[in-house]
Amino acid sequence: MDPSLIVYALNLSAIYALMAIGISLLWSSIGMLNMAHGASFAVAGYGALVISGAVFPWLKGLLGGTVLLPYVQVVVLLGAGVGVGALFGVLIYLLAFLPIHDKANFAVRGMIVTLAINLATVQALLWWFGPRQQSLPNVFGFGRLTVLGLPVRYDQAVTITATVLMLGAVLWWLKASRKGLEIRAMMQNAEGAALSGISVRRTALPVMAVTGAMAGAAAVLLSQTVYVSPGAGAMPLIKGMIIALLGGLGSVPGAVAAALLIGALEAATGAIPFLGQRMVLLVQFGFIIAVLIVRPRGLGGLLDETRK
C-alpha cells in the first residue's frame, strides 16, 4: 500500500472532523441542526479569497523577499477564514436562532430556516462572484516533508497541524471554561441549566461563532486542494452531517473517531482499482447506513455521555 495514503486519509479526516464537530456541538448544545454550515464554509472561502486579494499585495510590498512572508500569509489566510466563518455563525445566530429558539418545534423550524439561509447564501455568492471556480493563493508551497518515513505535502502538514491545534483549543475551552460547562449542562437538562442561571441565548452565541470559525478553517484548508465556488459547501455539509450522525450526534470524541474512520475509508476506496474515486460516496453512505442499522445511536454512546 502506498504510504502517502495514510497522510491523505488523515488530511481528509482533519477537514471532516472540523465540519462534523461543529454540527455535532450545535445540535447537542442548542438543539439546532445547522443546514447553513455549508454556507459558512463557502462564505469563509470567499472571505479568505477577498481578504487575501486585498492584503497580500500590500504584505508583499512590506515583507517582500523575507523568510517571514509565507508564514504571515498562512496566518492571514487562516485568520480570514476563521474570522469570516465566525461572523457568519453570528449572522446565523441572529437570523435562525434568536427569533425562534423558544417557539414550538424549534428543531424542525431551525432546520428549515438554516436550509433557507444556505440556499439564499449560495445564490447570493453566485450573483456576486459568478459561478466560476476560483482558487485561493497557494501559500503553503509545493514542497514535501518526510515525517516518520511518510511523505507529507506542506498543505497536508499545515491542515493536520492546524486542525489538531484548533480542536485542542476548542476541547480545552469546552473543558476548562464556564461556557463549556454551561454547554454540557444545557445538553443534559435545559431546565436545570436555566435554574442555574445559564441563559441559552447567551451561551448559544459563542457556540455559533466557534462552530462557524471551525467551518471557516475547514474551508481555507480544503481550498488548498479544491477550488472555492458558491456551491463548495454542499459536500462538506453532507459529509460533516453524516459523520456527526455516525459519531452519535453530540459526542465530540465520537465525531473525531467517525471522521478518522470515514477519512480512512475514503482514501482506501479511492485507491482500490475496481472501486476508485467515483465510488467513494457510495461506499461511504453504504458503510454509514450499515453502522446505523447495527447501532442507531452511532459510535458516541460507546465513548461518552451524549444527549439523553
Add this chain to the structure above:
Amino acid sequence: MSALLEISDLSAGYGPLRVLHEINLTVQRGERLAVVGLNGHGKTTLFRAITHLVGWQRGSVRFDGVEIGGTRSLGEGRRTPGIVRLGVAMTPQGDAIFPGLTVRQHLDCGAWSPRAWRERARRREMIFELFPPLRKLENTTVGTLSGGERRMVSVGRALMTEARLYLIDEPSLGLAPIISQRVIAALREIDCRDGAMIIAEQNVSLLTGQVDRMIGMHAGRLRGDVGHVELG
C-alpha cells in the same frame, strides 16, 4: 422592613389546565416559610410560576420591588436565567439534574456570578461541610448517585451563589426519614437573614419547629396561614 416577595392574583397552568387560582402571598425578609399540601395541589407549580417555568401565567410577582411576573402564554423558561440572576435559587422537584456531570461540575454550574465562579473551590468546600457525604463523591457522575445524595447535590447547587430567595421543592421526596432530616437540618443552616426561604413539603411533621410559618395549599389555592404548627 419591606416584603421580599409579593405575589398577587397569580394564576398559572399548562395549556388548558389551570393549576393556580389567584394566589396572594407575601413573604418578609428573614422568613422561613413552608407551603404544605398534598401531591398535585400546586406547590410545585407555584415555584415554577415564580421562575417562569409554567406553560402560562398571569398576575403580579414582585421580588424585592422588581416585577418578575406578568401575563404570558409562551416563552416558557425564557426569563428563568434572568430571574435566577436577580437572586432566586430554586432546587427543582425530584432529580432535575445533569446526569452526566460529576458532583464537582454540577456544583460549579450553580456558581453563575463571576465572583462565585472565581471562588468556586472555596464554595464547594462550604457545601461539603454542609453535606459531608458529598466530599468523597466529588468526582462521581451524578447519574449514579442515590436519591439522597442527588438531593444534596441539587440543594448544594442552589447554594453556590448567594440568593435572596430560596425555593426548595420537596426536600424529603423519596428519601429515607433520617436523610430527609439531614437535608432539612442543612436547610436550617442556610443564612437567610436578608433573604427568605420557601419550602414545599408534604411531610408536615418533618418541618415541625424548623420554619417560621406554614401555609396550606389545596386545589391551587392557599388555605389557612397556620403560623407555627406543633404536631404531637
